[in-house]
Amino acid sequence: MTVQEGLAIASAVDTPKKSRGPRMRFSLGSWLLPVYTALALVFLLIPIAYTFIFSFNDSIKSNISWRGFTLNNWINVCNAQDVCSAFGNSILIGITATVIATTLGTMIAIALVRYRFRFRSAISLLLFLPMATPEVVLGAGLAAEFLGAGVEKGLVTIIIAHTMFCISFVVVTVKARVSSLDPALEEAGRDLYGSPAQVFWRITFPLLLPGIIAAALLSFALSFDDFIITNFNSGSATTFPKFVYIAASRGIPAEANVIASAVFLIAIVLVVSQQISAAARRKRLERVG
């Protein structure tokens, strides 16, 4: 922290030296980047604001032109046909795929960092490839496999597909956490005659937990928003994104905006409050230190 602050002060002192133009240009230059950043962030939020505002639209069938403010869409979310069941399916698929992918991925991440074994590079490649493959290929491939095996597509095939593409992301996320773990802590546990299981559940697992939670949240987000792979492997089952895709041709009901806005608000509140509490913790630690 102090090094960074020192550098910040040093660079602040240095800036006038760097600018060669007249004073005016210097002040313009130093404002350009913050202003650009603010505008860029606003730009990124435009469609979110649009979706949120139109969740209050008093629309009849299609939710395209503004017809007046109403809270009805929020109060009777499930009025629009199928939107709530599609949302429920998405939650169910998201949770199931997340639990399976996080378990399998965490096990792989621990093995990759902590053990030496043969075929290491082949396994790394197998973990990397799903992330480098376009979703449409993953989706079509699984659909071709299910077709060849005569499996009927539905919720189960969607869960299988989502688990598959989440595993690699879990491995990447948890692996970073495992590598940063101080092995001395586990050694201390073993020195105090902790059994391997005790050492794992009392020391390793709690230390890995933030990484595992991050991986699980990422998995859930990936699964919840996936459309392309789902579309190939869903058969007649509907998820929230698939519902939106099908409804797109005849007009999205405002209730879909309500669900998307609500999910957005919950996610943003969770993330922001986590950031603020982390910042407060940092401050406390600094004071103590």
Added chain:
Amino acid sequence: MAFSAFATGTAQEQAPRRKSRIALLLLLPGILYLVLFFLVPLVSLVITSLQSPSALGDIGQYQTGFEWQNYVTSITQYGDQILRSFSYAVLATVFALIFSYPLAYFIGVKARPWPLLQNLMLVLVIAPFFISFLLRTLAWKSLLSDESGFVTGLKALSLLAPDAHVTGTPVAVVFGLTYNFIPFMTLPLYAALERLDTRYLEAGSDLYAHPFTVFRTVTIPLSMPGIVSGVLLTFIPAAGDYVNASREFLGGTGTSMIGNVIESNFLVLLNYPAAASLSIILMVVILAIVTVYVRRSGTEDLL
């Protein structure tokens, strides 16, 4: 860079040579899963791509064969869509890089004295992820439609011909692809720039280098790993995307990409061999581009 390489090196060395039986138990379920639901599907795509129509001639019925001809047919029939996919994806990647670099630079370097602000700005960058990808794209469709204030404004200023449209054009599709994949570009750029040691930049300016020279010879090379992963994370999904280009979203009749053709062949026309051969073509071209690109940018350790 040298520091992070050193860090991963020690992490490797920590790994004690313990019983590989435990490693096998930890690896086996996940690896089996990926073999079964990632590798086998790729193999079945290859098999499907070589199938020939069944002797009975029913729609959607195929028999195992060795029809190399399917690939030739796909390339000649859908050459336009294949080319379009890659040119749209390249354009979207370039625009996303130009858009994201200053943004990531401000968050990762300039905002360092304020960690909370840094994190809150990052939350805003990933905020689009929290709202459905499809709804975001549909929001742009409305905002860019002929009745929207933006388009009528452009027409009033004579910046757009009175009978012109924005939605349904390649411009709208590339715009949508760029918008949707910006966070994938910004996050790795931020990760690289956040670790950038600003003392190197000071050294450059102390030696009387022009700010632009410092940027070109110090900042860019030091942030190269971030640029490479951002480009890959944007280019790969953009090349395979079919939502932005589809007619219900930002595309029109003349904008369909390879993903649209794979979807319609697989799910509508039930022409599985065509869809499978197109998928294999897409995958092979992407892997070739990625390999060459990663080699040339000198960041092979990413793989």
